[in-house]
Amino acid sequence: MVQPYPVGPVDRVDPNEKMLFLSAIRTTMFAMASTPEDRDLPSSHADSILRDAFGLRKWRPHQREAVGAVLAGRDVVVTLPTGHGKSLVYQLPAVALDGLMLVVSPLIALMEDQVGALRARGFRAACLNSLQESSQRRETLAAALRGEYDLLYVTPERFRSPAFRGSLDDLGVVRLAVDEAHCISAWGHDFRPDYSRLGAYREALGDPPTIALTATATARVTREIVESLRLRDPLIVRAGIERPNLFFAVRTIESRDERLDHLADRLGSIDGPGIVYTSLIRDLEEFHVELARRGIETLVYHGKLSTSERQAMQDRFMTSERSIVLATNAFGMGVDKADIRFVIHAQIPRTLEAWTQEIGRAGRDGRPSFCELLYFEEDLAIQQTFVDWANPSIEYMMLVYETLRGWGERVQTKDLDDLRAELLVKNRHDNRVSICLRWLEVLEVTAGSFEGHDLRVVRELNPDEFPEWAGSGEKRDHDLRALLEMLRFAKERERCRRQLLADHFDLDAAPDACGRCDVCASTDEFVATSFERRQAPSSLRASERSNEASPSHCLPDVEFERGDWVEVGKGLRGQIVRVERTGRSVRLIIQDATSLEECSIDPRRRRVRRLPRSS
Numbered sequence: 001m002v003q004p005y006p007v008g009p010v011d012r013v014d015p016n017e018k019m020l021f022l023s024a025i026r027t028t029m030f031a032m033a034s035t036p037e038d039r040d041l042p043s044s045h046a047d048s049i050l051r052d053a054f055g056l057r058k059w060r061p062h063q064r065e066a067v068g069a070v071l072a073g074r075d076v077v078v079t080l081p082t083g084h085g086k087s088l089v090y091q092l093p094a095v096a097l098d099g100l101m102l103v104v105s106p107l108i109a110l111m112e113d114q115v116g117a118l119r120a121r122g123f124r125a126a127c128l129n130s131l132q133e134s135s136q137r138r139e140t141l142a143a144a145l146r147g148e149y150d151l152l153y154v155t156p157e158r159f160r161s162p163a164f165r166g167s168l169d170d171l172g173v174v175r176l177a178v179d180e181a182h183c184i185s186a187w188g189h190d191f192r193p194d195y196s197r198l199g200a201y202r203e204a205l206g207d208p209p210t211i212a213l214t215a216t217a218t219a220r221v222t223r224e225i226v227e228s229l230r231l232r233d234p235l236i237v238r239a240g241i242e243r244p245n246l247f248f249a250v251r252t253i254e255s256r257d258e259r260l261d262h263l264a265d266r267l268g269s270i271d272g273p274g275i276v277y278t279s280l281i282r283d284l285e286e287f288h289v290e291l292a293r294r295g296i297e298t299l300v301y302h303g304k305l306s307t308s309e310r311q312a313m314q315d316r317f318m319t320s321e322r323s324i325v326l327a328t329n330a331f332g333m334g335v336d337k338a339d340i341r342f343v344i345h346a347q348i349p350r351t352l353e354a355w356t357q358e359i360g361r362a363g364r365d366g367r368p369s370f371c372e373l374l375y376f377e378e379d380l381a382i383q384q385t386f387v388d389w390a391n392p393s394i395e396y397m398m399l400v401y402e403t404l405r406g407w408g409e410r411v412q413t414k415d416l417d418d419l420r421a422e423l424l425v426k427n428r429h430d431n432r433v434s435i436c437l438r439w440l441e442v443l444e445v446t447a448g449s450f451e452g453h454d455l456r457v458v459r460e461l462n463p464d465e466f467p468e469w470a471g472s473g474e475k476r477d478h479d480l481r482a483l484l485e486m487l488r489f490a491k492e493r494e495r496c497r498r499q500l501l502a503d504h505f506d507l508d509a510a511p512d513a514c515g516r517c518d519v520c521a522s523t524d525e526f527v528a529t530s531f532e533r534r535q536a537p538s539s540l541r542a543s544e545r546s547n548e549a550s551p552s553h554c555l556p557d558v559e560f561e562r563g564d565w566v567e568v569g570k571g572l573r574g575q576i577v578r579v580e581r582t583g584r585s586v587r588l589i590i591q592d593a594t595s596l597e598e599c600s601i602d603p604r605r606r607r608v609r610r611l612p613r614s615s
């Protein structure tokens, strides 16, 4: 159900702020009482757009009410797990309303996917980002100014571009949507300094009604979103941690060997695609080798791979029916794969918010799926160090600034590694320098970038220009407390994990134990009764060969046939080695012409183009 403004245990609420809360609750409750979900709002117009433009017959929980509020011009904060149709809350109004829906989204890959999907369905959508040629950006902006789009996606950094900022008045923005809105919160797990300026940008746009969207937000983060975006009397929509098909488990591990044995055992007992998250690339690489020795092949995804390698790994995972990907937390935003059967954290994540977001990728098809966290005490030290690095002191930030200034003109012959060397940074994971550079950029002390070879200091910086909390002990303590909460969750053996999560996110919990967590039920029994065992690579090939040998699998109306050369999306090119038909579903088994790997593609879900024979 829709939650009123959250009033659970909130740290340090001053009395005035509390009054503000209470009035917000009353307003929301009043609004709820006068417009129940299944009456008048939103209009039947929205219902017909849902059906005709989006091809959907039914609203998912919370969508109808949120869309109604957006159409009515109210500010809205939507917290819905990924895969629950958050995007529709702004996409449908974008179609329904005259004027532009400006969408702020932090990840370029994600926005390009969304724009591609929207355009494929005939919507007037475009995006502006730093990976485009400047001529392309100019054309897109000009088209937006001519009113050719209903949706325009931009990264928050775009607002720093003078050309874009100069166009804000003329874009005809009727609504602003802020995706991944938790990035606004200095206390959230994904803070991005650029997000902290969105309130000011919103003002520059003439204060359009605003939709903030996120998958996970505690009461405190929700409050920060409201304050930072300067929302007025927003409708707060929060979904619970329902997902009854997910089983939650925590396993305490005593040694590195035990962890590998356990991982191999688990992966062997669950067939189907899944993700194993790790904190450190070093460990990820070790798992990859050691699991292979135990007969389990894995894909790898981490920040040391090039963009194209990461894209290739992601594509292979998305099209596979049983791949396991070993990944750092860089993997996942934008991964919308319905049949992920498990998400295992081989190392403890930073916060419960991060964990919740990451496990939320499992089981979007509603089938039983498994989420396990392996807790090994040694890993805690890694996370504590990460907390220190995530919070460079003001002195450190000033040191970075002074170093750049001291270099003068020479800064353009240097790169990030030079700066790290100058500051004696030894550990690859120590990202303090990058965080400081980000701040200098956001405060407009520097312009350009190392990558563009045009970084320069454009004005002087005074240490008191940083926001109060930046570089403060308070922020670091907050992050350590969040880690402690994660630890408490990991060590809990008495209380149902769903109830613990509900407490953490200030949501109503069912009074009864859930029966789908390791505290309430037997983990091994769940795994044994819910999944097929993973097929060994050799037996897999044998069974696939038997499919190939049976011509009855290929019905006469096959559009593609064995031997066809095809292109899938814009990346993969290869030859169809087999067409599999089960009932009405078709799968093309395609051998990638470059890697010679086989992958299984559903031609109804991916764009597959037959290439002329000669290519």
Ligand SMILES: [Zn+2]
Pocket (backbone or CB within 6 Å): 495, 496, 497, 498, 499, 513, 514, 515, 516, 517, 518, 519, 520
């Ligand atoms: Zn439970």
